[in-house]
Amino acid sequence: MIAAPLPLKVLFVTPECAPWAKTGGLGDVSAALPAALGALGHDVRVLMPAYRSLAPLVQAADERVPLPALGVWPAASLAEVKADGFTLWLLDCPELYDRPGGPYGDESESAVELNAKRFGFLSHVAARLASAATPWPQWRAQVLHGNDWPLGLAFAYLRRMPAPRAVGVFTIHNLAFQGNFPAEHAQALELPPEFMHVEGLLHWDQISMMKAGMRYADAITTVSPTYAREIQQEPLGFGLDGMLRYRAADLHGILNGIDTQVWNPATDPLIAACYSAASMDGKRVNKAVLQAQTGLAAEPGTLLFGMVSRLTEQKGIDLILASLDWIVSHGCQLVVLGGGEAEFEQRLREAAAAHPSQIAVRLVFDEPLAHLIEAGADCFLMPSRFEPCGLNQMYSQVYGTLPIVRATGGLADSVRDAGSGEGTGFAFEEDSAAALQHTMARAQRTFLKPAAWRSLQERAMTLQYGWAASAARYVEVYRACAERYARAYQGNAPDTAAKG
Numbered sequence: 001m002i003a004a005p006l007p008l009k010v011l012f013v014t015p016e017c018a019p020w021a022k023t024g025g026l027g028d029v030s031a032a033l034p035a036a037l038g039a040l041g042h043d044v045r046v047l048m049p050a051y052r053s054l055a056p057l058v059q060a061a062d063e064r065v066p067l068p069a070l071g072v073w074p075a076a077s078l079a080e081v082k083a084d085g086f087t088l089w090l091l092d093c094p095e096l097y098d099r100p101g102g103p104y105g106d107e108s109e110s111a112v113e114l115n116a117k118r119f120g121f122l123s124h125v126a127a128r129l130a131s132a133a134t135p136w137p138q139w140r141a142q143v144l145h146g147n148d149w150p151l152g153l154a155f156a157y158l159r160r161m162p163a164p165r166a167v168g169v170f171t172i173h174n175l176a177f178q179g180n181f182p183a184e185h186a187q188a189l190e191l192p193p194e195f196m197h198v199e200g201l202l203h204w205d206q207i208s209m210m211k212a213g214m215r216y217a218d219a220i221t222t223v224s225p226t227y228a229r230e231i232q233q234e235p236l237g238f239g240l241d242g243m244l245r246y247r248a249a250d251l252h253g254i255l256n257g258i259d260t261q262v263w264n265p266a267t268d269p270l271i272a273a274c275y276s277a278a279s280m281d282g283k284r285v286n287k288a289v290l291q292a293q294t295g296l297a298a299e300p301g302t303l304l305f306g307m308v309s310r311l312t313e314q315k316g317i318d319l320i321l322a323s324l325d326w327i328v329s330h331g332c333q334l335v336v337l338g339g340g341e342a343e344f345e346q347r348l349r350e351a352a353a354a355h356p357s358q359i360a361v362r363l364v365f366d367e368p369l370a371h372l373i374e375a376g377a378d379c380f381l382m383p384s385r386f387e388p389c390g391l392n393q394m395y396s397q398v399y400g401t402l403p404i405v406r407a408t409g410g411l412a413d414s415v416r417d418a419g420s421g422e423g424t425g426f427a428f429e430e431d432s433a434a435a436l437q438h439t440m441a442r443a444q445r446t447f448l449k450p451a452a453w454r455s456l457q458e459r460a461m462t463l464q465y466g467w468a469a470s471a472a473r474y475v476e477v478y479r480a481c482a483e484r485y486a487r488a489y490q491g492n493a494p495d496t497a498a499k500g
Contacts, residue, residue: 008478010037011141011166013047013126015119015150016103017088020054023102024310025256025391026148026173029223032259033474035085036467040475045139047129049097049122050079050090057081058092065136072190073121078136091125115150116181119209120189123154130154130168131161141166143478148172149179152213156195159216167481169474170217172210174388175231175238176314179209203239214243218481221252221474223389224410228253236386252477255413256389257467258398263374265399265461270371275400277461280454283375283400290376293369294335294360303447304333305440306377306401308370308392311340311348311363316383316406318344322433323440324351328358330444335360335377337369374399379426379443383436387411397424397460402453404439406431414465418446424460 016022017030034044050058061079069075076093091097096118105111123146128134130144144166146154155168185207186196195201201212214220222228228251230236232244244251261267265283266276272289275282284300291298305327309315320334321344327334336348336359345363352361362369374380380396382405389410393403397415403425405411415425419442428439446452 005479008042008143008475009139009141010042010044010143010145010478011047011126011130012044012145013122013151013154014147015048015122017046017048020057021048021051021103023104025389028259028391029173029256030147032257032467033471036257036471037474038085039468040471042475044086045089045141046083046086047089047091047122047126049103049118050092051103052098052100054090058090061090067125067135072188073124076125091122093121096121113181116185116189116207119150119179120153123151124157124190126151126154127157127161130158130166132164133161142482143167143169145169145171146213146217148174149177149210149213152179152209152211153189154213155216156191156201156212167478167485168217169219169221169477169481170213172214172220172222172231172388175210175236175240178203178211178238178240180206181209183207211240211243214240214247218485219250219252219477220247221254221477223254223256224413225253225255226412227388227409230386230409254470254473255410256391257470258391258394258465260466263395263398265375268371268375270368271375272372277400277458280400280457286372286376287378290335290372291333293372294362295356296333296335296360297357299333302331302333303444304335304376304378305381306335306373306379307381308337308373309382311338311344314385316385319383319433319436320381321347323437324359326437326440328355330441332440332444333358335373337362337366337373339363339365374401377401378447379404382406382411384408384411385431390414393425394465397463398465400457400461402426402443402456402460404443418442418456422459423456424463
């Protein structure tokens with residue numbers, strides 16, 4: 001009889017985690033993936049900084065463990081809080097994290113420089129907790145899973161920690177943001193000469209936290225299979241494609257999932273009326289409420305496009321701005337929720353002022369409105385120039401709101417074009433407003449054929465985007481790393497490999 005594999009002790013380290021701190025998809029992933037790993041039977045601790053906004057949570061912590069000052073690193077403590085499916089560890093260090101603003105501060109030079117120390121310290125504590133140097137010996141990680149550039153240095157530090165130590169898995173969520181800092185920070189970050197060269201973590205003579213994770217982790221994952229291929233070449237390699245080709249055997253593309261308890265039109269408390277693929281009446285109610293709340297004309301037969309996004313060129317907002325005349329002249333409607341570059345915001349305000357019955361813009365973060373757009377719109381626009389994974393196209397399909405996407409990254413992996421015979425949305429290849437408008441025209445023609453539209457909606461709403469399958473793939477990566485570690489270090493590895 002073959003014994004079941006032993007559960008893993010996973011330290012999941014992130015700069016943000018919903019609902020406590022969130023600036024984008026990473027915050028959602030950092031809540032949902034640990035919970036999914038916990039549901040598979042693994043013991044997961046999520047480590048993140050105790051930002052100023054989390055002070056009440058720190059004060060109400062179930063347990064606190066002191067972290068004495070060590071070398072260049074300040075004294076701190078870990079505050080333990082029980083969450084849904086995992087344990088949350090908050091790294092409490094007021095001199096680094098008790099500051100105004102979001103997880104990454106503002107864009108001032110002083111804030112950017114402070115981030116080197118803030119995330120260097122988070123990475124160093126993570127490496128200590130994942131090795132024999134842990135200040136909390138009652139629980140030592142077998143897997144250190146760090147996310148995006150703020151955790152890249154964790155894997156360099158882990159290399160210098162005493163054995164036994166965890167295996168390291170580094171997830172790239174967006175390669176465009178790399179955490180590059182002047183090389184003179186090396187001493188303040190306790191980075192020895194063995195790391196400070198181009199074959200280590202230096203990138204154009206700067207410390208690159210992203211490159212450190214790519215160079216020193218046992219495995220690298222990213223958030224969709226297509227993006228894993230795209231980042232091994234320019235332009236989406238952003239100068240690090242050579243390192244990714246070097247590590248290609250250890251690079252895995254695993255499509256993100258979504259939290260189907262939060263994003264489910266049959267149970268969503270934030271929408272006007274719940275509905276399902278079997279009974280779509282509620283979707284019509286949501287469309288009417290969305291039009292009323294945003295000041296659009298109450299026209300149930302008008303094709304309504306929705307967008308919830310950062311307003312940046314990466315997200316293709318300039319393509320949408322170039323298509324506003326098309327939307328207006330073809331009798332469609334558009335509602336946009338998000339914020340971003342001032343120029344784009346102003347142009348959207350002007351368009352909404354000129355066409356208030358057809359274009360609505362809300363330049364604030366509004367979670368209930370985001371849900372209502374997913375439920376009330378007919379189509380969801382995501383003409384991204386690159387998209388590592390994307391979550392809104394998955395939310396949209398589950399809500400029967402057919403996405404219009406540029407076929408890149410996770411969008412290509414998760415949306416099947418209506419012309420394929422198995423369609424769940426509309427996709428285009430060319431990076432141009434003309435291609436977007438051609439695809440919106442295809443969507444409008446299909447929208448005017450109710451039976452064909454309903455068929456696409458039903459097919460989209462049956463897709464399964466929960467986290468269980470993706471979490472299982474991560475576990476496979478964890479165990480493969482552990483098995484390689486065991487062979488290399490002959491007994492110093494954590495006991496994570498399958499038994500049998």
